[in-house]
Amino acid sequence: MQRTLVLIKPDAVQRGLAGRLISRLERRGLKMVALKMLQTDRALAHRLYAIHEGKPFFEGLVDYICSGPILAAVFEARSAVEVVRRTMGETDPAQASPGTIRGDLALDIGRNLVHGSDSVENAQMEIGLFFTEDEILDYPRESDRWISG
């Protein structure tokens, strides 16, 4: 089963959307296996966004992700990485389709509400930045047989 890291970013928490965004992913059928609230420090932000270091938006991106509390979650599904990415919509909310989180609720690339890992390899690395193995729960969910056939 695939796992992916989801971050509910500071703008979503400040706008009172955190619960609703988690709920959208739950309603899709994704299984939540870890969840915590924290405030990212700059060292963690640099590791999360290492691939963007040196780009013109990097410092602003680090300031933004560290600017307030976030939720970090791990969701599980057969194609969790792709399903979460498609549910979030394009990186730039102006390009995101209506019906997606960013397409419904955001306008600006610098305030795009959510993070989702972009590959299985990055998901493993990113989950390790936020969670220890014993914080990720393995539990049966009775609804699974009604979600996957």
Ligand code: DAT
């Ligand atoms: P995503 O968050 O969809 O995975 P990404 O990994 O390419 O997108 O970039 C990480 C974040 O950096 C993204 O959520 C918003 C910000 N960002 C990306 N490209 C940007 C740009 N051209 N200008 C400003 N911010 C940008």
Ligand code: MG
């Ligand atoms: Mg990314």
